[in-house]
Amino acid sequence: MDLSMPVMDGLTAARTLRQLPDTRSIPIVAISAYGMLDEWRARALAAGMDDCISKPFEWDALATMLARFARC
Secondary structure (H helix, E strand, O other), X not given: OEOOOOOOOHHHHHHHXXXXXXXXXXXXXXXXXXXXXXXXXXXXXXXXXXXXXXXXXXXXXXXXXXXXXXXX
């Protein structure tokens, strides 16, 4: 989920989603172009997201992250 969406930012969207029943099993990964990823990672995790990656990202890093959340 992008942290800088136009109508509702990703942090608010994640908090809203996590308030719904049975949403803990839905993985949410924040994606951001912000340079201070450590600060945004902490905010994303506090909002209920499961991980964070910054743009531009390496495809291998994204694939590895998504594999952790894949349902087999």
